Amino acid sequence: MAEPQPDPPLSPPPTNYISLEELRKHNTPQDLWISIHGKVYNVTNWLQHHPGGSLPLLNLAGQDVTDAFLAFHPKHASTFLHPFFTGSYLSNHTVSEVSRDYRNLLSTFTRMGLFERNRGVIASLFFIFFMFCVSVYGVLFGQTGLVRVGSGGLMGFLWIQSGWIGHDSGHYMIVSSKKVNRVLQILSGNVLAGISIGWWKWNHNAHHIACNSLDFDPDLQHLPFFVVSSRFFNSIFSCFYERFMKFDSFSRFLVSYQHWTFYPVMCFARLNLFAQSFMLLFSNRKVPDRGTEILGLIAFWIWYPLLVSCLPNWGERVLFVLASFSVTGIQHVQFCLNHFSAKVYVGPPNATDWCEKQCNGTLDVSSSSWMDWFHGGLQFQVEHHLFPRLPRCHLRRISPFVKDLCKKHNLPYNCVSFWKANVLTIRTLRNAALQARDVSSPVPKNLVWEAVNTHG
Structure with missing residues (x-):
């Protein structure tokens, strides 16, 4: 009898490949594919569960998103990708x-x-707590109006520092415990500052993915108050707010003087953040821990008005609020300096030129190391956009590496003084303002005027 023969070895399953053109067809919420390291994933069912919100996936749908994925996710995140693998690979995948x-x-x-x-977190938290106690003490026990109103200015500095903590905790774990990290988010954002951390993450993630896209980046969409490009004169559709940003006669009037109104408006920009927070939390959009977020805002709107009511007269109350809002307006100016004068574009972000887009759309502000606390580390804006998960205490350390990367590949690395950054920002606003004034005059008919009036 012949001896039984062993079963032949199993051949590996055939490898399927799809083209980049085929991948691009899967770019809708009902059919959303992406590629990471050449492997193709169907993340349609993950869209509503993505911790960073649905917008990053929607904005990069149908693309190879390797660089963006690596920038925003720790290494162990790749272990969660397997259930979404389609079994296909991207043909002709290159890096x-x-x-x-x-x-x-x-x-x-x-x-x-x-x-x-992550160094310095505990010190920052104690500094914020100290400023809060001093501000409250100044209101309750200050002997002069100057001390009490000055406590309002200190409250503004507190909001700036709590904003940096909220920003950091949204990008990475500032403490080892996920639950404690979430508590610090709610305390620093909702309770202390009156701003929803859920709104911030929704807005800020979209900004990072589509840095300086006029129609995809919410941080450039400030009509009717500001525009950084005459392209807004064509009433661009905001893919973030899902509506047209209408450039009408009222917007034209405000924009025509925006280089004069920039700093005054920044003093009250916080009002817009308050409104945006409530609009999100009371919308039908999915918001994680909505109830906790709302309770946090309620806590803010209890303690802050109560503290203001402890001042002896209405004059001091108004000045206290003005002082706290004006000082924290410095932070709103800081955010604008990093992007308003940088290169802009129209259209969705392209994941294949991740580094190029981040470098083109950002501006560093040079400063001494002792001023890092003031800028929250974000004077290293190029470094932060390339490595958003990196704790701010290391941004100065990696700056030489980033400069070398930019130099080697001929990428822009724009770095100017704080004063120069303000000059460039005002110059950008002034140029757009003068163009808006030209639009208001039909004679002579310049290209901008014709573009607006042929738009319908």
């Missing part, structure tokens, strides 16, 4: 030289432990 060097930097910083070591 550009700049992407390869960028990923090497990510690996280097990871081996150095920079993403785990």
Whole structure:
């Protein structure tokens, strides 16, 4: 009898490949595919559960998103991708030289432990708590009006510092416990500052993914008060707010003087953040921990008006509010300096030129190391946009590496003084304002005027 023969070895399953053109067809909420390291994933069912919100996935749908994925996710996040793998790979998958060097930097910083070591958080929290106590003490026991109103200014500085903590906790774990990290988010954002951390993450994630896209980046969409480009004169559709940003006669009037009104408006920009927070939390949009967020805002609108009511007269109450709002307006100016004078574009973000878009759309502000607390580390805006998960205490350390990356690949690395950044911002606003004034005059008919009036 012949001996039984062993079963032949199982051949590996055939590998399926799809083209980039085919991948691009899967770009709707009902059919959303992405590619990471050449592997194709169907993340349609993950869209409503994505911790960073649905917009980052929607904005990069149908693309190879490797660089963006690595920028925003820790290494262990890749272990959760397998259930979404389609079994297909991207044909002719290539990696550009700049992407390869960028990923090497990510690996280097990871081996150095920079993403785990976050210095100064406890000191920042104690500093915020100290300022809060001093401000409350000044209101309750201050002997002069100057001291009591000055306590309002201190409250503004407190809001700035709590804003940096909220910003950091939204990008990465500022403490080892996820629950404690969430508590600090609610305390620093909702309770102390009256701003929904859910709204901030929704807005800020969209900004990072589509940095300086006029129709996708909410941080450039400030009609009717400001525009940074004459392209807004065509009433651009906001893919973030899902509506047309109408450039009408009222907007034209405000924009025509925006370089004069910029700083006064920034003093009260917080009112818009209050409104945006409530609009999100009471909308039908999905918001994680909505109840906790609302309770946090309620707490703010109890303690802050109560503190103001403890002042002896209405004059001091008004001045206290003006002082706190005006000082925290410095932070709103800081955010604008990093992007208003940088390069802009129209259209969705392209994941294949991740580094190029982040460098083109950002501006660093040079400062001494002792001013890092004031800027929240975000004077290193190029570094932050390339490595958003990196704790701010390490941004100055990696700056030389980023400069070398930009130099090697001929990418812009714009860095100016705080004064120069203000000059550039006002110059950008003034240029757009003068163009808006030209639009208001039909004679002579310049290109901008014709563009607006042929738009219908």
